[in-house]
């Protein structure tokens with residue numbers, strides 16, 4: 001595979017023992033970025049890289065000026081309280097920093113002593129949203145999600161005829177994007193109950209999650225300068241987990257004709273770690289469309305995209321209710337799927353978003369859209385799993401669920417495995433629903 005280099009070598013091991021455990025999300029082949037500080041302090045937030053159960057504090061490391069050239073410039077940028085500066089630098093600088101960190105963290109590294117002084121245990125850290133997100137666009141890249149949810153909202157025509165030709169998205173809101181671990185109150189909204197003569201206002205009754213990936217944009221493009229498929233991946237800094245919490249009752253009433261509005265802008269949760277696109281290279285897979293579906297239009301097509309434009313990122317959703325927590329019951333897995341089923345690749349999303357000259361800026365965020373796989377067990381939202389609330393799920397401990405109940409915690413997880421590669425993970429994205437505040 002063209003994108004593999006020495007930082008992906010399965011034989012690499014770190015002098016940090018926890019990074020060599022077979023089930024760690026953060027082996028030396030991963031090296032994802034976050035913004036963090038020591039929990040409970042008023043230290044400044046700064047960039048960090050995960051290695052095993054530790055964080056390399058990039059501000060502390062940058063103060064030692066251990067690297068030269070592009071790696072040094074990238075390290076100084078990553079020391080800041082947001083990763084926008086690092087994202088702006090582009091793939092050559094990202095790769096140089098990754099290689100320098102990989103060398104510093106390997107067995108027999110000459111800089112072990114220096115890096116050891118910059119470690120903070122992950123268990124002692126709190127995280128921030130890793131970039132100042134100027135604009136957030138949520139896509140709709142799972143044809144299975146589009147079909148399943150379409151059945152609820154538009155039984156006559158679940159999959160609209162544009163779906164297979166144009167990547168559909170809506171402009172989301174960045175102000176309410178938070179980082180894993182946050183709780184949020186059940187939103188209030190305006191809803192039209194079935195058969196009612198007029199809408200009601202009150203706490204949302206059909207609160208849902210959406211299993212998504214977040215895609216952070218790198219250098220961006222000038223207004224009026226579309227990004228071609230050949231250039232598109234150099235715009236992708238990395239991926240994280242994203243939960244697009246959704247009020248289905250508000251959505252069903254408000255979404256026509258301009259799309260979701262208040263049903264989706266009250267909370268969006270990200271996992272703290274951004275796994276770089278470079279780290280994901282061993283997990284690329286061919287982009288394939290079901291037989292009989294149209295090929296993408298030429299501006300959304302390229303040989304490289306066909307060969308390896310998709311990513312096999314395994315994804316899981318766990319739910320734990322308040323009762324389950326109180327009884328010591330573990331979170332229950334509701335869904336397992338993979339990003340490989342997506343109908344559009346990250347490169348196609350970048351190219352489509354910029355085809356009209358729209359400019360992307362460093363730190364902009366795309367949501368992949370809800371990532372449902374082909375079977376119902378792979379559905380990325382409760383509206384699909386419970387068939388619009390008609391078929392409740394039974395939780396461990398006997399509770400039944402159609403939509404989320406106050407006290408429910410939802411955890412998204414992601415990881416990658418492939419023959420001949422070391423497993424890497426995206427960590428977790430956790431959020432908890434609180435009662436409505438009045």
Ligand SMILES: O=C(O)/C=C/C(=O)CC(=O)CC(=O)O
Nearest residue numbers: 139140141149150210369370
């Ligand atoms: O089919 C619809 O009308 C809307 C679907 C969505 O929930 C929008 C959305 O957030 C896109 C997605 O997550 O795939």
Ligand SMILES: [Ca+2]
Nearest residue numbers: 210244369370
């Ligand atoms: Ca969504």
Ligand SMILES: [Mg+2]
Nearest residue numbers: 244264267268
């Ligand atoms: Mg949202």
